[in-house]
Amino acid sequence: MRAIIIEDEKKNIIHLRGLLTTFFKQVEIIGEATTAEEGLKLIAGVNPNLVFLDIQMPGKSGFDMLASLGEYNFEVIFVTGYDQYGIQAVKFSALDYLLKPVKVNELAKAIAKAEAKKQKRQTHEQIINLLTVINNSQKTDHRIALPLMKELRFVSPDEIIRCESDNNYTNFYLTSGEKLLVSKGIYEYDEMLKDYHFIRCHQSHLVNRKFIKSLLKEDTIFELLLVDGSRIPVSRLKKDMVKEELMK
Numbered sequence: 001m002r003a004i005i006i007e008d009e010k011k012n013i014i015h016l017r018g019l020l021t022t023f024f025k026q027v028e029i030i031g032e033a034t035t036a037e038e039g040l041k042l043i044a045g046v047n048p049n050l051v052f053l054d055i056q057m058p059g060k061s062g063f064d065m066l067a068s069l070g071e072y073n074f075e076v077i078f079v080t081g082y083d084q085y086g087i088q089a090v091k092f093s094a095l096d097y098l099l100k101p102v103k104v105n106e107l108a109k110a111i112a113k114a115e116a117k118k119q120k121r122q123t124h125e126q127i128i129n130l131l132t133v134i135n136n137s138q139k140t141d142h143r144i145a146l147p148l149m150k151e152l153r154f155v156s157p158d159e160i161i162r163c164e165s166d167n168n169y170t171n172f173y174l175t176s177g178e179k180l181l182v183s184k185g186i187y188e189y190d191e192m193l194k195d196y197h198f199i200r201c202h203q204s205h206l207v208n209r210k211f212i213k214s215l216l217k218e219d220t221i222f223e224l225l226l227v228d229g230s231r232i233p234v235s236r237l238k239k240d241m242v243k244e245e246l247m248k
């Protein structure tokens with residue numbers, strides 16, 4: 001793969017370049033840039049297959065740089081310091097990111113995913129979705145990318161009634177009646193969907209508050225009754241939190 005690095009700190013470029021040249025001979029570094037403006041020119045000039053992109057840079061951010069492009073014919077792996085909002089947006093679009101300082105095992109996983117992905121159109125849609133989440137404060141316009149066995153499905157959080165854990169997978173139940181098996185654990189979606197009025201009422205269940213009809217209590221057992229008739233258990237440890245959330 002022909003790769004470029006866009007990163008404002010030279011020490012981080014040196015570190016990442018060292019890992020790539022030492023452990024990943026299949027990745028050829030064909031250029032480096034330290035600003036978004038330089039990065040735009042570099043992408044246009046060398047047409048890379050893979051871009052390692054810093055999120056936070058002086059002037060334009062990595063997201064700003066992507067917004068300046070009209071087409072995305074490359075894979076992108078974000079490289080960032082701890083940036084909760086930026087990371088959440090990247091996760092929301094099922095894109096890869098690495099925290100600084102980059103670790104070789106995490107880099108290996110990200111490169112393997114980039115090599116395995118054949119559909120450039122999918123990456124284009126992921127980046128478009130990322131920019132929508134970053135730049136549009138109207139959460140009703142946001143969509144979350146769900147990796148299924150044979151496709152990446154983009155779904156509005158408002159279409160999700162609930163999520164249920166299935167070992168290292170998660171079942172998503174939609175308003176359309178569809179049940180989607182997603183190849184990530186439910187813990188991945190707990191934090192992601194928190195700002196979209198989802199409640200983690202149980203270790204195995206995540207529920208969209210707008211579809212909760214009532215909180216049921218029988219002896220010491222609590223359950224959520226949903227508008228579709230589903231009854232979802234509420235754990236003893238979470239019942240007080242659930243009551244507080246429902247009172248908001």
